[in-house]
Amino acid sequence: MDNKIEMNTGSLTHTELKAVMNNLPCELTFQDGDDKLQFYTQDEEPIFTRTPEILGTDVRDCHSEKSHPAINEMVENFKSGKFDRAEHVMTHKGKLVYILYLAVRDEDGNYLGLLEYVQDITKFKSYKKMMKKLEYS
Numbered sequence: 001m002d003n004k005i006e007m008n009t010g011s012l013t014h015t016e017l018k019a020v021m022n023n024l025p026c027e028l029t030f031q032d033g034d035d036k037l038q039f040y041t042q043d044e045e046p047i048f049t050r051t052p053e054i055l056g057t058d059v060r061d062c063h064s065e066k067s068h069p070a071i072n073e074m075v076e077n078f079k080s081g082k083f084d085r086a087e088h089v090m091t092h093k094g095k096l097v098y099i100l101y102l103a104v105r106d107e108d109g110n111y112l113g114l115l116e117y118v119q120d121i122t123k124f125k126s127y128k129k130m131m132k133k134l135e136y137s
Contacts, residue, residue: 002014002015005017021041022041024041024043025043025119026041026043026117026118026119027040027041027042027043027046027047027048027050027116027117027118027119028040028041028115028116028117028118029041029050029115029116029118030104030113030114030115030116031059031113031114031116032112032113033079033111033112033113035058035059035060035075035114036056036057036058036059037054037055037056037057037058037059037062038055038056038113039055040054040055043120045120047092047093047095047097047118047120048092048118050062059071059075059114060072074086074101074114075114078101078103078111078114079103079111081103081109081111083103084102084103084105085100085101085102085103086100086101087099087100087101089121095120095122096120096121096122096124096125097118097119097120097121098117098118098119098121099116099117099118100116100117100118101114101115101116101117102114102115102117
């Protein structure tokens with residue numbers, strides 16, 4: 001049976017939620033409050049390759065040692081409540097990439113983990129004006 005998952009703004013079945021996650025034009029990664037990777041989505045053309053083997057591992061194990069100080073600082077800022085959001089733009093494999101990190105908190109403000117949102121924004125560089133018509137692909 002495909003029970004509904006109730007959320008603040010509606011509900012989805014497990015099948016619907018899975019399909020929605022699989023159709024997002026971005027990559028999401030969630031690490032829990034113990035900094036263990038618990039979930040990821042994979043875009044059709046992944047920016048960062050992730051495999052099931054990363055699940056349950058410490059987030060630092062997926063990054064170079066050089067980036068550990070920045071990761072540690074961000075995680076501490078999120079856990080302490082100093083910040084709830086961090087973002088930056090970088091180039092990776094010839095793509096312009098937007099990365100947004102969000103502290104995930106329960107209704108009482110307790111830290112549950114960190115959500116990473118990654119999107120290839122290369123195509124947006126070529127937009128000279130606001131698109132007036134829908135473009136289908």
